[in-house]
Amino acid sequence: MLIHDDCLNGIKTLAKETVDMIYLDPPFFTQKHQMSRGSNGNVYGFSDVWDSRQSYLLFLKERLSEMHRVLKDTGSIFLHCDTSSSHYIRILLDEIFGEDNFRSEIIWTYKRWSNSKKGLLAGHQTIFFYSKSPNFKFNVIYGEYSPTTNLDQILQERERNAVGKASYKRDKSGNIVMAKEKRGVPMSDVWDIPFLNPKARERVGYPTQKPVELLQRILRISTDEGDLILDPFCGSGTTLVAAKLMLRNFIGIDVNTDAIKLCQERLSNPIKTESTLLKVGVIPYQTKTTAELAILSQFECDIVQRNKGIDAFLKKHYLDAPVAIKIQKVNETPEQAIRLLSDAGAKRNCSFLVLILQKATGTNELKNVPSNMIILKSYELEFRQKVNDYIVEMCSQRVIGHM
Amino acid sequence: MLIHDDCLNGIKTLAKETVDMIYLDPPFFTQKHQMSRGSNGNVYGFSDVWDSRQSYLLFLKERLSEMHRVLKDTGSIFLHCDTSSSHYIRILLDEIFGEDNFRSEIIWTYKRWSNSKKGLLAGHQTIFFYSKSPNFKFNVIYGEYSPTTNLDQILQERERNAVGKASYKRDKSGNIVMAKEKRGVPMSDVWDIPFLNPKARERVGYPTQKPVELLQRILRISTDEGDLILDPFCGSGTTLVAAKLMLRNFIGIDVNTDAIKLCQERLSNPIKTESTLLKVGVIPYQTKTTAELAILSQFECDIVQRNKGIDAFLKKHYLDAPVAIKIQKVNETPEQAIRLLSDAGAKRNCSFLVLILQKATGTNELKNVPSNMIILKSYELEFRQKVNDYIVEMCSQRVIGHM
DNA sequence: TATAGTATTGAATCCGAGC
DNA sequence: CGCTCGGATTCAATACTAT
Numbered sequence: 061m062l063i064h065d066d067c068l069n070g071i072k073t074l075a076k077e078t079v080d081m082i083y084l085d086p087p088f089f090t091q092k093h094q095m096s097r098g099s100n101g102n103v104y105g106f107s108d109v110w111d112s113r114q115s116y117l118l119f120l121k122e123r124l125s126e127m128h129r130v131l132k133d134t135g136s137i138f139l140h141c142d143t144s145s146s147h148y149i150r151i152l153l154d155e156i157f158g159e160d161n162f163r164s165e166i167i168w169t170y171k172r173w174s175n176s177k178k179g180l181l182a183g184h185q186t187i188f189f190y191s192k193s194p195n196f197k198f199n200v201i202y203g204e205y206s207p208t209t210n211l212d213q214i215l216q217e218r219e220r221n222a223v224g225k226a227s228y229k230r231d232k233s234g235n236i237v238m239a240k241e242k243r244g245v246p247m248s249d250v251w252d253i254p255f256l257n258p259k260a261r262e263r264v265g266y267p268t269q270k271p272v273e274l275l276q277r278i279l280r281i282s283t284d285e286g287d288l289i290l291d292p293f294c295g296s297g298t299t300l301v302a303a304k305l306m307l308r309n310f311i312g313i314d315v316n317t318d319a320i321k322l323c324q325e326r327l328s329n330p331i332k333t334e335s336t337l338l339k340v341g342v343i344p345y346q347t348k349t350t351a352e353l354a355i356l357s358q359f360e361c362d363i364v365q366r367n368k369g370i371d372a373f374l375k376k377h378y379l380d381a382p383v384a385i386k387i388q389k390v391n392e393t394p395e396q397a398i399r400l401l402s403d404a405g406a407k408r409n410c411s412f413l414v415l416i417l418q419k420a421t422g423t424n425e426l427k428n429v430p431s432n433m434i435i436l437k438s439y440e441l442e443f444r445q446k447v448n449d450y451i452v453e454m455c456s457q458r459v460i461g462h463m
Numbered sequence: 464m465l466i467h468d469d470c471l472n473g474i475k476t477l478a479k480e481t482v483d484m485i486y487l488d489p490p491f492f493t494q495k496h497q498m499s500r501g502s503n504g505n506v507y508g509f510s511d512v513w514d515s516r517q518s519y520l521l522f523l524k525e526r527l528s529e530m531h532r533v534l535k536d537t538g539s540i541f542l543h544c545d546t547s548s549s550h551y552i553r554i555l556l557d558e559i560f561g562e563d564n565f566r567s568e569i570i571w572t573y574k575r576w577s578n579s580k581k582g583l584l585a586g587h588q589t590i591f592f593y594s595k596s597p598n599f600k601f602n603v604i605y606g607e608y609s610p611t612t613n614l615d616q617i618l619q620e621r622e623r624n625a626v627g628k629a630s631y632k633r634d635k636s637g638n639i640v641m642a643k644e645k646r647g648v649p650m651s652d653v654w655d656i657p658f659l660n661p662k663a664r665e666r667v668g669y670p671t672q673k674p675v676e677l678l679q680r681i682l683r684i685s686t687d688e689g690d691l692i693l694d695p696f697c698g699s700g701t702t703l704v705a706a707k708l709m710l711r712n713f714i715g716i717d718v719n720t721d722a723i724k725l726c727q728e729r730l731s732n733p734i735k736t737e738s739t740l741l742k743v744g745v746i747p748y749q750t751k752t753t754a755e756l757a758i759l760s761q762f763e764c765d766i767v768q769r770n771k772g773i774d775a776f777l778k779k780h781y782l783d784a785p786v787a788i789k790i791q792k793v794n795e796t797p798e799q800a801i802r803l804l805s806d807a808g809a810k811r812n813c814s815f816l817v818l819i820l821q822k823a824t825g826t827n828e829l830k831n832v833p834s835n836m837i838i839l840k841s842y843e844l845e846f847r848q849k850v851n852d853y854i855v856e857m858c859s860q861r862v863i864g865h866m
Numbered sequence: 867t868a869t870a871g872t873a874t875t876g877a878a879t880c881c882g883a884g885c
Numbered sequence: 886c887g888c889t890c891g892g893a894t895t896c897a898a899t900a901c902t903a904t
Binding site for chain 2: 076089130143146147148150151152162163164165166167169170171174177178179180181182183189197200202204205206207208209210211212215216235237239240241242243244246247248249250261281321351353357358359378379411412414416434436438439440443444446447452
């Protein structure tokens with residue numbers, strides 16, 4: 061939903077405790093008029109000039125109180141700002157949401173291209189993360205271990221003696237005891253996400269536009285599918301686009317007519333939205349899944365978009381003809397995949413067709429496999445089948461042993 | 464020089480405008496008693512518990528005013544704090560040093576041993592950088608260009624037309640105009656410096672001890688040799704050690720007797736841990752090739768560095784034990800790879816071992832394969848072998864046909 | 867001497883016991 | 886039910902040891 065109004069009025073129309081998450085990127089108190097030019101030639105802008113800091117803070121305070129009202133008990137708020145006023149803003153947030161509900165000061169870092177000046181180059185912005193209450197919703201996301209970590213050691217169980225000295229745990233026979241499954245490293249409050257590249261900005265052209273990746277990360281940790289997101293200063297609508305992509309519901313408010321129009325365009329025309337994102341480098345992951353890309357990355361190949369039968373061609377030709385590759389999709393049976401690939405391959409005069417299966421095929425032999433089609437199983441699949449075989453055999457042996 | 468006293472008294476003994484730089488790392492208002500044990504068995508600590516934030520801020524304010532007095536016109540102050548009170552502290556600094564003399568909010572980021580929590584892991588602290596006046600001393604330090612930067616572009620002169628569109632400058636004959644030599648990228652305000660590791664020799668056991676490297680960076684940008692540095696909360700004396708190593712003069716003040724003793728000891732033998740991580744960067748730790756990473760990316764696994772026998776462990780355990788993965792290296796025969804993996808796997812009590820072969824094995828059966836080792840072939844290898852089989856068969860058929 | 871592999875550690879965090 | 890206190894768990898990065 062889009063509301064074209066000052067967010068103070070806009071939020072007042074919403075009922076108490078109905079919103080799961082609020083992200084806002086209000087004016088930063090830069091005392092400048094923010095402007096930039098869009099690809100359509102329009103000039104977008106808004107004023108960030110104020111009588112005094114006092115009036116700026118009052119403006120924010122009124123609106124933050126309303127946000128507090130509409131936020132659910134399990135909800136969170138993310139306020140994006142920079143060093144211009146972050147200290148005063150945090151005091152406001154402490155007042156309105158309570159010091160105890162301060163969760164994190166998220167640092168968004170980026171490398172930026174800029175001329176040298178006397179002093180350090182500003183390469184970060186701050187996002188304050190407060191919750192409405194201690195029982196806020198939070199999805200812990202685990203990441204990779206640091207390369208300097210010796211994982212094989214960490215996987216061993218350890219114990220400490222009375223003095224606190226740690227050592228590896230061993231069983232009675234002196235063997236090392238392995239620890240339980242590990243989850244990985246929880247996400248830090250410092251986020252290194254590339255600044256929106258200038259070409260992408262050209263496409264939408266709204267000043268202070270944020271990268272979708274940043275919003276997606278916020279949505280991932282603080283909301284689930286179907287949750288309701290509010291962005292009271294939605295600008296060009298990045299939050300709303302992220303919400304739509306991630307199947308969240310959303311309300312965007314902006315006082316600026318151009319902003320609302322821009323949001324409508326971005327949201328109503330998903331294809332254009334996708335192409336915008338494609339430039340930023342987010343969408344390739346949507347036409348091909350990460351798993352598919354990982355498989356294809358092992359072949360020297362060129363990736364084909366929008367073809368149901370072929371995912372890629374090998375760079376090298378065999379028998380003077382191209383080799384087509386297809387990965388079985390999750391919703392395809394092996395037979396369907398074989399059919400799609402052999403049809404598409406025939407049209408292109410391929411010498412070989414490579415089909416990679418990702419799902420168990422049952423025991424039946426595959427039918428209608430052209431003689432030049434090579435069928436491979438994904439590592440996962442092959443691994444799972446072999447483990448299965450092994451366990452089945454082990455069990456049967458045990459049964460025989462008991463007889 | 465070392466002064467054993469409350470810094471309020473200590474600074475009062477100093478003359479007006481005599482100090483070039485002040486670094487302070489005051490209590491953070493954590494409301495905890497900070498304690499830790501030194502290698503000599505001593506227990507060091509200080510109290511960071513206060514009646515109220517008010518009294519904490521008053522304490523700081525009195526001392527900051529004195530610091531302002533002794534700082535030279537060209538001098539700077541760096542105040543180290545964390546999210547506990549950074550917002551209030553910055554308002555104090557605005558008051559005492561002036562908003563216009565705010566130079567940077569430096570973010571010190573690090574990775575750290577930790578535990579999972581509901582929320583984001585704190586991985587940064589803040590250093591506020593203010594100057595006494597606009598004509599502060601500052602040494603601009605240039606770093607490397609990021610690898611994604613197009614160097615051609617940097618080396619070409621650019622110009623903007625009336626509309627503000629940038630293009631490469633050309634001379635009258637249409638040749639590209641090369642720019643003057645560039646010096647690199649000026650330093651950002653986000654500093655990634657490893658946290659003082661529990662095992663670092665530099666560690667003296669004083670709580671909240673900071674890495675020497677951090678202080679050296681501050682000294683480098685804000686002072687020259689022979690300048691006078693003041694640290695009014697010198698603790699274990701890291702600032703003083705950095706100053707001594709970099710030939711700056713220094714005054715350290717602390718109320719704590721143990722702290723002063725520790726400083727004396729440390730200064731007589733200043734040690735800086737040669738952080739290999741900092742010296743060589745994170746790359747040498749990453750020992751996997753892109754091809755290997757591509758293969759591993761298809762498993763849900765944690766990557767292991769510095770182990771010849773194991774490249775990764777599956778995140779999921781099978782039969783209540785971990786599963787180790789190894790990829791055959793280009794210079795390993797299958798037999799060697801099998802041997803390395805089975806040895807390493809035995810030590811770690813793995814339920815299964817997965818070996819991925821990347822090179823043709825000849826026709827011989829593999830020997831000494833443990834029963835719980837699963838051998839997979841890389842897609843490339845499998846593909847090439849099957850293509851080979853196919854062609855061989857095709858040829859033989861043709862030969863038969865010709866007979 | 868260089869490299870592979872092993873042994874440790876701090877302190878933030880959670881969780882459960884005790885009050 | 887809300888507190889504190891103690892114990893268990895966590896992981897990055899060093900020092901140390903063996904080869």
